[in-house]
Amino acid sequence: MMKTQNIGTFAALLGTILLLTTIVAPTVSAQERVQASVSVNITGELTSIGDPSIRILIGAFAIGDPNALTGRGANSGAVGIGDPTLIPPGPCTWTLTGAIGDPTIRLAGSATNCLNTRLVGAPVSLIANFRTGQIAFSIGDFQFTGIGNVVIGNPNISVSVTGQLTSIGDPNDRVFLNANAIGDPNQLTGRGTVTGIGDPHIAIAVGDPNAFGLTGAVEPDTRIVRLSGFVTFAVDPRLVGTPVSLIGDPNSRSISFSLGSDIFTGIGNVVIGDPNL
Secondary structure: OOOOOOHHHHHHHHOOOOOOOOOOOOOOOHHHHHHHHHHEEEEEEEEEEEOOEEEEEEEEEEEEEEOOOEEEEEEEOOOOOOOOOOOOOOEEEEEEEEEEOOOEEEEEEEEEOOOHHHOOEEEEEEEEOOOOOOEEEOOOOOOEEEEEEEEEEEOEEEEEEEEEEEOOOOOOOEEEEEEEEEEEEEEEEEEEEEOOOOOOOOOOEEEOOEEEEEEEEEOOOOEEEEEEEEEEEEHHHHHHEEEEEEEEEEOOOOOEEEEEEEEEEEEEEEEEEEEOO
């Protein structure tokens, strides 16, 4: 059975997982591969302008020409206060387009998937200063601000990890993993989904994908991929914020994936490539 983790512990994870790993990287289309020239990574813990006791984690990733970026992002529910699913705005994912100015990156879009379904379609705005790290974020009528990581880079590597994995604690518990990341080998950002396909009593509901953000790197000598993050959207809201980690070996094709205290292993596809091809 899957074990859930209290969202109040998530802030403590920030120092060990690059401040925030709720990045949601866009699927890179063939056209985007040709046009890609820069990548933007924005992460942080932000405070509600209306109520400083409400804090959320946000992450966004965009890619393309500096004047025509496209990407996606996600925000968590409130951290460190009660049930994060009951405090607005609640966890959402969103699409983004925008451009890089000096010194701010301006992205805008709309919410595509939210636990609070009334926010689906709500306008989203994200303004980040890459010199100071200041971030301003709004979704619908909710406004947040804070200091985070604002990174502009040149994507030169892509990683894809897919496979059916089995729980080391219960061979009847199986999941299908699909994860992708892009960036510099030492600073990958991406996203993934995991879907339960085994025991119907597993907390990852059978057939229900659960999404997570990822950051990490490729080891220069072994080429082993190491990524970590936490759940950004789940059918079971108790899973939102649960830490995840992923290790993939392109040589042996072995994959190890953990969700909270549950560990899954198996053989799949671990591909390292050039995002511009």
